[in-house]
Amino acid sequence: MLIRGGRVVDVAGDRVADVRTGPDGRVAAVEPHLDQHPGEEVVDASGLLVVPGGVDAHTHLNLPVGAVRVSDDFATGTAAAAVGGTTTVVDYVTAYRGEDPLAALATWQRWAEPAAIDVGLHMTFTEAVPESAVVDCIERGVTSFKLYMAYPETLQVDDGVILGVMQAAGRHGGLVTLHAENGSAIELLRHQALDAGRSAVIEHSRTRPAILEGEAVNRAAALAEVAGVPVYIVHVSSAPALAAIRTAQERGIDVVAETCPQYLHLSEASLSGPGGENFVCTPPLRDPWHQEELWEGLAQGTIHTVATDHCPFTVTDRRAGTRGRPEGFADFTEIPGGLPGIETRLALVWEGVVDRRITVADWVRLCAEAPARTFGLWPAKGSLQVGADADVVVWDPAAEQRLAAAALHMRTDHSPYAGRVARGWPRLVLARGRAVARDGVFCGQAGWGRYLPRSPRPGAVG
Ligand SMILES: [Zn+2]
Numbered sequence: 001m002l003i004r005g006g007r008v009v010d011v012a013g014d015r016v017a018d019v020r021t022g023p024d025g026r027v028a029a030v031e032p033h034l035d036q037h038p039g040e041e042v043v044d045a046s047g048l049l050v051v052p053g054g055v056d057a058h059t060h061l062n063l064p065v066g067a068v069r070v071s072d073d074f075a076t077g078t079a080a081a082a083v084g085g086t087t088t089v090v091d092y093v094t095a096y097r098g099e100d101p102l103a104a105l106a107t108w109q110r111w112a113e114p115a116a117i118d119v120g121l122h123m124t125f126t127e128a129v130p131e132s133a134v135v136d137c138i139e140r141g142v143t144s145f146k147l148y149m150a151y152p153e154t155l156q157v158d159d160g161v162i163l164g165v166m167q168a169a170g171r172h173g174g175l176v177t178l179h180a181e182n183g184s185a186i187e188l189l190r191h192q193a194l195d196a197g198r199s200a201v202i203e204h205s206r207t208r209p210a211i212l213e214g215e216a217v218n219r220a221a222a223l224a225e226v227a228g229v230p231v232y233i234v235h236v237s238s239a240p241a242l243a244a245i246r247t248a249q250e251r252g253i254d255v256v257a258e259t260c261p262q263y264l265h266l267s268e269a270s271l272s273g274p275g276g277e278n279f280v281c282t283p284p285l286r287d288p289w290h291q292e293e294l295w296e297g298l299a300q301g302t303i304h305t306v307a308t309d310h311c312p313f314t315v316t317d318r319r320a321g322t323r324g325r326p327e328g329f330a331d332f333t334e335i336p337g338g339l340p341g342i343e344t345r346l347a348l349v350w351e352g353v354v355d356r357r358i359t360v361a362d363w364v365r366l367c368a369e370a371p372a373r374t375f376g377l378w379p380a381k382g383s384l385q386v387g388a389d390a391d392v393v394v395w396d397p398a399a400e401q402r403l404a405a406a407a408l409h410m411r412t413d414h415s416p417y418a419g420r421v422a423r424g425w426p427r428l429v430l431a432r433g434r435a436v437a438r439d440g441v442f443c444g445q446a447g448w449g450r451y452l453p454r455s456p457r458p459g460a461v462g
Pocket residue numbers: 058059060092309
């Protein structure tokens with residue numbers, strides 16, 4: 001395919017050029033005025049942007065959550081991702097307590113087989129593990145590890161476990177990612193709320209104050225400093241967390257930070273209205289002023305990536321809650337947390353370009369280049385250099401796309417952005433050279449996606 005005359009933006013710069021994809025599914029040339037080869041499809045991209053396919057480094061597809069399940073599986077979720085311009089996802093495997101991490105990995109790899117785009121996997125440990133578990137994962141291309149500082153009953157590990165996994169990962173080129181909230185303090189606040197008869201949806205955010213996110217980021221950075229390793233903070237939602245990241249970075253600690261579109265566009269007020277349960281995610285949505293701070297953090301480079309934490313539910317499942325009650329959840333602690341977003345990420349970050357908060361180059365870096373580099377996928381993913389995978393988005397900045405659930409492809413009947421119209425949408429999306437979406441219609445194929453073994457970080461002992 002020859003994509004002609006677009007404004008090509010990637011790490012190599014911002015220029016008008018033609019992009020040729022080869023029969024091997026890789027980028028074959030990026031130059032001005034390429035001649036058409038016989039039989040080659042030509043796409044006119046004049047007036048459009050041509051950028052690397054998006055890399056969403058934080059998704060939860062097909063995940064069971066108590067009595068309910070995330071409503072997108074790998075087939076539907078990756079198809080929706082493709083329509084919105086994302087061509088790689090990195091999903092979180094969870095090894096629950098007592099479970100063999102490699103068995104959990106095998107389960108996720110089987111779930112991921114019908115993916116329409118390429119899939120990498122992170123590993124979540126929920127208890128102390130021997131160093132060999134870290135090595136086993138890295139040998140299988142799972143080079144990043146998640147630990148939770150929250151959810152004491154099921155997922156949380158203590159600071160000693162975090163430090164130990166950081167040290168082990170550091171020795172073998174792995175990266176630790178952290179859900180940073182002070183889970184033990186939050187647990188007390190939740191019990192106190194229930195004991196006082198405060199059970200409404202809004203209590204979800206009131207019992208998870210932003211300062212307890214900031215505190216956990218501080219602690220995470222201190223542990224990373226002691227271990228002498230970088231650390232990646234997932235879904236940064238608040239100004240205190242951002243301030244803690246900035247402080248740590250100024251101290252020379254390599255803190256890599258991620259935020260999500262919901263924290264840039266939505267606020268806590270949504271939890272108070274009817275259907276407020278459909279806005280429950282963790283960390284919770286905050287007061288609107290945090291959004292301004294997060295956009296600043298993106299523009300200044302304090303926050304490096306935007307991922308989705310895609311974790312959708314149907315309205316019915318949300319009402320039934322994690323206990324699966326036909327009469328509806330009993331209180332806020334039973335609401336499954338997570339929002340849809342895998343399809344709308346590029347568009348919602350692009351809003352920042354339209355509003356002049358960030359540049360086009362920032363948008364490409366945040367949505368594709370930085371996540372690819374951070375998670376060992378560079379330069380096959382996240383760039384358009386010759387030889388990279390031909391994951392290409394032809395972006396139409398003049399397109400308008402409704403963000404109502406019915407206008408999107410994610411398998412959920414609730415959109416947190418219903419009523420909004422995105423100002424920009426992909427015209428064409430290629431995954432390894434194959435068209436997977438055209439004009440907002442999925443045209444890929446389940447199973448086209450491959451499992452992506454990822455590289456360890458350079459400099460590790462191996
Ligand atoms: Zn998550």
